[in-house]
Structures are given as structure tokens and as C-alpha cells.
Amino acid sequence: MSDAIKHECGLAYIRLLKPFTYYRQKYGSSFYALNKLYLLMEKQHNRGQDGAGVATVKLNTEPGYQFMHRMRLNGAGAIARIFQDIHGQVAELETAHPEISNHPGLLKGYLPFMGEVLLGHLRYGTQGKNDVNFCHPFIKSDINPTRNLMMAGNFNLVNTEDILSKVQPDITTPAGSDLGAMIETIHHFLKKEDAKNPAALDVENILRESTSLFDGGYVCSGLIGNGDSFVMRDPNGIRPAFFYKNDEVVVVASERPAIMTTFNVSIEDVHELKPGHAIIVDASGNFRHTEILAPRAYTACSFERIYFSRGSDADIYKERMQLGRNLAGSVLRKLNNDLKNTIVSFIPNTAETAFYGLIKGLEDYLKDIKLQRILTKGAEMTPEEMSELISRRVRIEKLAIKDVKMRTFITEDASRDEMVQHVYDITYGTVQKGVDTLVVIDDSIVRGTTLRQSIIKMLDRLGPKKIIIVSSAPQIRYPDCYGIDMSKMGDFIAFQAAIGLLKDTGMEHVIQDTYDACKAAQQNGTLHQENFVKAIYASFTDEEISHKIASMLKDSQVHADVEIIYQTLEGLHDACPHNKGDWYFTGNYPTQGGNRVSNRAFINYIEKTTSRGY
Known part of the structure; x- marks a missing residue:
């Protein structure tokens, strides 16, 4: 994605089902669980680089000994720094007691993170708060051991104020945090449940009451x-979760390939955590995958498939390939089928798989042309004509290269803009000036800032006749509120284009009418019932908005024609048939809170407020 956006976090959970001595004897290490937690987190490092945290619970500790431990760090390289710290604790202990690694029971007593239940988290700060106090896991402490709770997650809640007003907790976690509201709520019902039956917590009931x-x-x-622990997924299955269980361990992670690689298991061994379900493992190691809330329409986030999840997942790789292939027809129409004078490339590297799919789609067209030509002319073709026909290929070049991160030390706007242009560099000598068309595929276009300020200007320096930017995602029109940091309406280039078209066509009253509808709903408490912002786009086709976007992205200094091709919704659903969450493209939110966020974001835009819509 050329426009970097922060997105949902990553989760790693491990519950050992055997004593530490078992893993020492079978795998030759007392640190089996810690090693696996580190791998799980590193294999998901794409999901969070603002901070990381780990937590453990030790089972069957003597009264008076600490049984819950946590470490959190913010900033780049947090995973490595956390485990370097843990390794330092181990090294110090082994220096003092060289044989202690052969005695897992003793290690458990000395090392804070030698616990049977482990939790790891990777954080992207969707709220823009990268202070270490906002890194997961959070802790709610209590003098009663059963009422202690540590939590981490991958989510956004859109009704934190409503939740807290209903449970009225004794708040000790960071204010303004979604996890703060979540842990306060679950802890509220944990205390109620413990008061009813301290001998055996009903974790299912705790989750049912709180998550409702x-x-x-x-x-x-x-x-x-x-010693009880759980992992739960929302009823719409918006955020991803996968698990693996055998007689040694229970594992949950946000990414399926992370589990497969870390534990060397096949794709059939890793299962999806069902929407509305929780995995619960009690203190004795009993495992349940049980329904907590009735599942709703399955609207798993399609952005996971387009961009966020690791492309090493077998299904995601195929889906991204198909996203590119589905764009081939639109590209050929823009080119008038002239592939001879066309160069195809991709930017950034995360668009590479979709690029391969686009190439395959274009190659299919060339194969059909070759077959038709052979069937038509047959033996009449000269050897030269046959050789030329066989040698036809889609022209592929590495046109743009992401350069080192550019930093601007000069404050003048002109100087800063000049530096921004050089975020990417180009490969010279690849383009026939004034003849070739460049087709460059991107994962998605959010704000268009990098395209306008850097990429298109740099590509234009190669002298092409035309530049076509292709997005493997449809037009992003609405804010996300379920884990991706796309919350400000005015940031979206598609929204800016629609507003521009309304003004160009003398329909500015639609902007005021939409604002009035949002404000009226806000006043009468019905802001959640309807997404009024859909009216902004209703008068225009996708093609009209794309054409407007192209005109907005073309700087006055750019000589080549610029056009934009977006994935269609039909193409998205064809390529990604199982992840149907498309609210950022359609405005069809899976929960009513999404409508409220969209309407609030529009109000904020009109009133020039920079805060989030939730």
C-alpha cells in the first residue's frame, strides 16, 4: 500500500498441557513455550510495530508468591528487545547456577516468564497513542488471586462510553482505551461470578454477559x-483468529501461517476460531471451543485478504492473485488492447502477488490472440510472422524502487515537497518516451498522497505517454472502526473526489442535506440507524469518481496522461468469497456502531474537527 496506514494488532496465545519436564525431555529445552511464543510473535511482526508485550501465568504457585508477570515495550524492535531482556534473566541465572536449566521446576520458581499460560501481543496504535501504558496486555489486579485478569487483543470497540456507563467500574486502566473498557467490563463480571461461586468460575457466563x-x-x-484462560472472537468474525491443539499445547494466533511455521503443522491442523465463539482452557487444562454469542452474518475483514495478513497463507496468496487477474479486462480496455507499447509493474512490494495475477490475466489474452491468429492464417504465416507471434510477451519491468526513508530537515513547504518526491526512485532506460504506457498496480489507494507527491511524478520522468494506476481494492469511501486506522472522512481521496464532483455539478446542497441529516440524528439519538454519508456518492458512477481522482492525482508538472482503475466490488467478492466485510467500500457496516462512526466522521469533516469518529 503506497499510503501507509496503521492497522489491527497481532495476538499470540500458548497454553501448555504438560509439565515443563515433559518439554525438556522431548524437545531438549526447558524454554519450549518461550521459544514458541517468540516465533509466533516474530512471524506476525507485520501486524504491529508500535510496541509489544508478553504476559504469563504460573499454575499452582504457593500463596504469597507472584504468579502473574508482564513486560511491555514501545517503539521499533519491541519484540526482540523483550526477549533479549528475558534471555538476559536466563543468562544471569545460568551464570550463577550452571546446571539449573536441567531443572525446569527450579527455573519456574526463579524466572518470571516461566509460566504455563503465555500471551503475546503486537501493537499498532490505532488511537495514535504509542505510550507504553497503552501497550497490551493490560492488568486488573486484586488481593483475591481469582480476580486478577490480564488481557490483550486485536480490535476496536465503537461504544466504550456506553459500556462503561452500564457497568460503572472502578477504573484503573488507561482512560480512552478500547482495551481499557473491555478489561474493566470483563473484570466487573469476573468479580460477580467469583462472588457467586469462588470454587469454580463459569468463564462462559462471564464472557456471555460482558461481550453482549x-x-x-x-x-x-x-x-x-x-489459571483459567480464554480467547474470544466477535459474532461477525471481523477480526481473524486461528487455533491449533494437540495433547501438548493449545495455540491461538491472528495468522494461520504463523502457527503452521512455528509448530511445523499442516494447514488441515489449524482451524479458524468461529465467530461468537471462545476457546476456554481451565486451570486443569480442559479445552472447550464453545459458542458464547450467537454468530451473525459473517463479515470478516476483506482488507486482511487484500493487504494486511501475510501473503504466505495459501488461501490469501490465491485470492490476491485472483484480485490482479480480475483487473486484466479493465486494463486491456484502457489500453485498447495495445500490449506492445505497454509496460506493467507494481508498487509497493506488497502488491507483488496481485501483479502476478494481473500478468497472468494479460497473458491469457495474448494466448487467445495467438491461437486466433494461427487458426485464421495457419499455413499462410511466414516464419518471420510465426516467430514474431510466438515471441510476444507482456512487458514487465521493475519501474519504481522504494528508497531509504527520506527525512526532511527544512521546514519550507517547497523544500519538503521536493524531498517527498524522492521516497521512490525509478529505473531509467526502460521506457520508449512518448510511446509507452505504464501500468502500475497498488494494493489500494487511501489518501493518494504518495501517488500524487512522489510516485506519479517519478514515473513521469521516464517520459511515458500515459500512466495508469491500478488498485487491487475498490474505492475506499468510508471510515473503518473495527481495527484499522482509517477514521477521518476527509483523508479519503474517493471522498474528496465525490465532494469535488458535487461542487462541479452544482449539487453542493447534497453536502448540506447530508450534514443536516447527521446532525438531526445526533440530536435525537438515532445516529446509528442509517449511514447518511452514502448520499455523497449516490449521484455518480464508480467511473466518474475514478476519473475525478485521476485529475486530482495529476500534478501540474506531470506531462503524461494519468488514469485510475479500481477493483470492482464484484471482482473483490469473486476473488475473496469468504471475507465479505466491505464496509469501507460500500458503507454497509456489520454493526450499527459503524453507521454512527461514519456519520460522526462526516460531521467532523464539515465542522473541521480532527478527532476520530469513535
């Missing part, structure tokens, strides 16, 4: 002081 209040997309995990 949540509006959002979430996968959350909790470690309870008595």
Missing part, C-alpha cells in the same frame, strides 16, 4: 489468576 455489551470487531484473550 460490545459493539465492534474483536479477538481478545484473557488470563485469569486462578
Whole structure:
């Protein structure tokens, strides 16, 4: 994605089902669980680089000994720094007691993170708060061991104020945090349940009562002081979660390939956590995958398939390939089928798989042309004509290269803009000036800032006749509120284009009418019932908006014609048939809280407020 956006976090959960001595004897290491947690987190590092945290619970500790431990760090390289710290603790202990690694029971007593239940988290700060205090896991402490709770998750809630007003907790976690509201709520019902039956917590009931209040997309995990633990997914399955279980371990992660690689298991061994379900493992190691809330329409986030999840997942690789292939027809129409004078490339590297799919689609067209030509002319073709026909290929070049991160030390706007242009560099000598058309595929176009300020200007320096930017995602029109940091309406180039078209066509009253509808709904408490912002786009076709976007992205200094091709919704659903969450493209939110966020974001845009819509 050329426009970098922050997105949902990553989760890693491990529950050992055997004593530490078992793993020492079978795998030759007392640190089996810690090693696996590190791998799980590193294999998901794409999901969060603002910070990381780990937590453990030790089972069957003597009264008076600490049984819950946590470490959090913010900033780049947080995963490595956390585990370097843990390794340092191990090295110090082994220096003092060289044989202690052969005695897992003793290690458990000395090392804070030698626990049977482990939780890891990778954070992207969707709220823009990268202070270490906002890094997961959070802790709710209590003098009663059973009432201690640590939690981490991958989510956004859109009704935190409503939740907290209903449970009225004794708030000790960071204010303004979604996880703060979540852990306060679950802890509230944990205390109620413990008061009823301290000998055996009903974790299912705790989750059922608390999560029924949540509006959002979430996968959350909790470690309870008595040794019980859980991972739960929202009823729409918006955020991803996968699990693996054998007689040695229970594992949950946000990414399926992370589990497959870390534990060397096949794709058939890893299962999806069902929407509205929770994995619960009690203090004795009993496992349940049980329904907590009735599943709703399955609207898993399609952006996971387009961009966010690791492309090493077998299904995601195929889907991204198909996203590119589905664009081939639109590209050929823009080119008038002239592939001879066309160069195809991709930017950034995460668009590479979709690029391969686009190439395959274009090659299919060339194969049909070759077959038709042979069938038509047959033996009449000269050897030269046959050789020319056989040698036809889609022209592929590495046109743009992401350069080192450019930093601007001069404050004048002109100087800063000049530096921004050089975020990408180009490969010279690849283009026939004034003849070739460049087709460059991107994952998606959010704000268009990098395209306008850098990429298109740099490509234009090669002297092409035309530049066609192709997005493997449809037009992003609405804010996300379920884990991706796309919350400000005015940031979206598609929204800017629609507003521009309304003004160009003398329909500015639609902007005012939409604002009035939003404000009226806000006043009477019905902001959640309808997404009024859809009216902004209703008068224009996708092609009209794309054409307007192209004119906005073309700087006055650019000589080549510029056109934009977006994925269609039909193409998206064909390529990604199982992840049907498309609210950022359609405005069809899976929960009513999404409508409220969209309408608030529009109000903020009109009133020039920079805060989020939730």
C-alpha cells in the first residue's frame, strides 16, 4: 500500500498441557513455550510495530508468591528487545547456577516468564497513542488471586462510553482505551461470578454477559489468576483468529501461517476460531471451543485478504492473485488492447502477488490472440510472422524502487515537497518516451498522497505517454472502526473526489442535506440507524469518481496522461468469497456502531474537527 496506514494488532496465545519436564525431555529445552511464543510473535511482526508485550501465568504457585508477570515495550524492535531482556534473566541465572536449566521446576520458581499460560501481543496504535501504558496486555489486579485478569487483543470497540456507563467500574486502566473498557467490563463480571461461586468460575457466563455489551470487531484473550484462560472472537468474525491443539499445547494466533511455521503443522491442523465463539482452557487444562454469542452474518475483514495478513497463507496468496487477474479486462480496455507499447509493474512490494495475477490475466489474452491468429492464417504465416507471434510477451519491468526513508530537515513547504518526491526512485532506460504506457498496480489507494507527491511524478520522468494506476481494492469511501486506522472522512481521496464532483455539478446542497441529516440524528439519538454519508456518492458512477481522482492525482508538472482503475466490488467478492466485510467500500457496516462512526466522521469533516469518529 503506497499510503501507509496503521492497522489491527497481532495476538499470540500458548497454553501448555504438560509439565515443563515433559518439554525438556522431548524437545531438549526447558524454554519450549518461550521459544514458541517468540516465533509466533516474530512471524506476525507485520501486524504491529508500535510496541509489544508478553504476559504469563504460573499454575499452582504457593500463596504469597507472584504468579502473574508482564513486560511491555514501545517503539521499533519491541519484540526482540523483550526477549533479549528475558534471555538476559536466563543468562544471569545460568551464570550463577550452571546446571539449573536441567531443572525446569527450579527455573519456574526463579524466572518470571516461566509460566504455563503465555500471551503475546503486537501493537499498532490505532488511537495514535504509542505510550507504553497503552501497550497490551493490560492488568486488573486484586488481593483475591481469582480476580486478577490480564488481557490483550486485536480490535476496536465503537461504544466504550456506553459500556462503561452500564457497568460503572472502578477504573484503573488507561482512560480512552478500547482495551481499557473491555478489561474493566470483563473484570466487573469476573468479580460477580467469583462472588457467586469462588470454587469454580463459569468463564462462559462471564464472557456471555460482558461481550453482549460490545459493539465492534474483536479477538481478545484473557488470563485469569486462578489459571483459567480464554480467547474470544466477535459474532461477525471481523477480526481473524486461528487455533491449533494437540495433547501438548493449545495455540491461538491472528495468522494461520504463523502457527503452521512455528509448530511445523499442516494447514488441515489449524482451524479458524468461529465467530461468537471462545476457546476456554481451565486451570486443569480442559479445552472447550464453545459458542458464547450467537454468530451473525459473517463479515470478516476483506482488507486482511487484500493487504494486511501475510501473503504466505495459501488461501490469501490465491485470492490476491485472483484480485490482479480480475483487473486484466479493465486494463486491456484502457489500453485498447495495445500490449506492445505497454509496460506493467507494481508498487509497493506488497502488491507483488496481485501483479502476478494481473500478468497472468494479460497473458491469457495474448494466448487467445495467438491461437486466433494461427487458426485464421495457419499455413499462410511466414516464419518471420510465426516467430514474431510466438515471441510476444507482456512487458514487465521493475519501474519504481522504494528508497531509504527520506527525512526532511527544512521546514519550507517547497523544500519538503521536493524531498517527498524522492521516497521512490525509478529505473531509467526502460521506457520508449512518448510511446509507452505504464501500468502500475497498488494494493489500494487511501489518501493518494504518495501517488500524487512522489510516485506519479517519478514515473513521469521516464517520459511515458500515459500512466495508469491500478488498485487491487475498490474505492475506499468510508471510515473503518473495527481495527484499522482509517477514521477521518476527509483523508479519503474517493471522498474528496465525490465532494469535488458535487461542487462541479452544482449539487453542493447534497453536502448540506447530508450534514443536516447527521446532525438531526445526533440530536435525537438515532445516529446509528442509517449511514447518511452514502448520499455523497449516490449521484455518480464508480467511473466518474475514478476519473475525478485521476485529475486530482495529476500534478501540474506531470506531462503524461494519468488514469485510475479500481477493483470492482464484484471482482473483490469473486476473488475473496469468504471475507465479505466491505464496509469501507460500500458503507454497509456489520454493526450499527459503524453507521454512527461514519456519520460522526462526516460531521467532523464539515465542522473541521480532527478527532476520530469513535
